Amino acid sequence: MQKFTYKAKNNTGETLIGEIESTSENSAARVLITKKLFPIEIKNITARTENPLEKIPFLSFLDGISKKKKAVAMRQLSALINAGLSLTQSLLTMSKESGNQKLKNVFNDVLRDVEGGTSLAQAFSSHPRAFSPLDISLINAGERSGTLDKVLKRLANQLEKEAELISKLRGAMIYPAFVLIAVVGVIALMLLYVVPKLTELYQDFKGNIPAVTQFLINLSNFSKSYWWAIILIIVVTAAGFKSFINTEIGRKYWDFFKIKAPIFNVLIVKIYLARFTRTLGTLIGAGVPVLDSLRITSDSVGNVVYKQALLDATEKVKSGTALSTPLADSSLFPAIVSQMIKVGEQTGDIDGMLDSLANYYEDEVDNLTKGLATLIEPLIVVFLGFIVAFIVIAVMSPIYSLSKTIFDAPRM
DSSP states (O other): OEEEEEEEEOTTEEEEEEEESSSSSSHHHHHHHHOOOOEEEEEEEOOOOGGGGOOGGGGGGOOOOOHHHHHHHHHHHHHHHHHHHOOHHHHHHHHHOOHHHHHHHHHHHHHHHHHHHHHHHHHHHHHHTTHHHHHHHHHHHHHHHHHHHHHHHHHHHHHHHHHHHHHHHHHHHHHHHHHHHHHHHHHHHHHIIIIHHHHHHHOOSSSSHHHHHHHHHHHHHHHHSSSSHHHHHHHHHHHHHHHHSSSSHHHHHHHHHHHHHHHTHHHHHHHHHHHHHHHHHHHHHTTOOHHHHHHHHHHHOOOHHHHHHHHHHHHHHHHHOOHHHHHHHOOOOHHHHHHHHHHHHHHHOOHHHHHHHHHHHHHHHHHHHHHHHHHHHHHHHHHHHHHHHHHHHHHHHHHHHHHHHHHHSSSO
């Protein structure tokens, strides 16, 4: 929002001077006209106050609004409109009753824009950090078809499903992440504190120290002397990897690796298929044209390999081919996807078939995430066993060699 000063005349010819907030001069003029004021002069005095987080890229996520909170807000807005309230009354109620300050600010801005003659979709599009192109497209479709309350309810369902999927994935990764942190902590403790104490003991041993023990001692000495270098290498490697996957070719390789990665690829592919079917079904069901729905969905899947496949399918659909045909020709989509969509095309219920597929894949993801810890546990046990065995062998080998020397020594 921007701040403007205005000079306007009322119905009696009296000149009034004041300030108003709006997205543009034209929008500000429309607001004044709705208040029965004839604008003479409108001047921009202060640009919209920017959120300081926008200038800090790695903190920009703090400026977002969670999908769960957005879902609740969209469901409430749908209920208000369905109850017979006008759009401006509904937005005013949301701006007052919303329990989230960020959402309050958004609804305040949206209300001003809508009062100034802007469409609801355009008003929400002024907040790209809070509302994605998918959200805007659905709202726009609802406004055009006159079914805004139903589309907002559909959008709320979509956001809830996405939030639930993300929550399940995070929950499944808690145990492996905790174990990994514990393992790294134990290894660091052994190298920095335990092994140096044992090294002092080994210095009194006569004879050569076993190679495995010497390796552990050297590793400990290096870690103790150059711990800062290890941290620097980790940070630089992570930053380099992040920069690489942010490039076009890097993102392509990384996304291709994710759908081919051993063990995890089954889960990852099903996540992408769940997003694809849920998003496309929601858009088509809301009345968004198929070509637009495919383009929006390609950006929402979250994988450039799938995005390219969907863009290729879009071009074929544009030339008159049924959607099920290019999907059937692609190795990225299981046969069940193209078959269900083909049935939907024949029956005129594509969105219904896509919703059924989305429910199926979301259930599959749910089952896989529940068993993810069980799947990873044997690998963690083997890894821990290897680390423990290596440390035990390295620590006990000199002691075993010393005891053998003592017992094998000739007796007087």
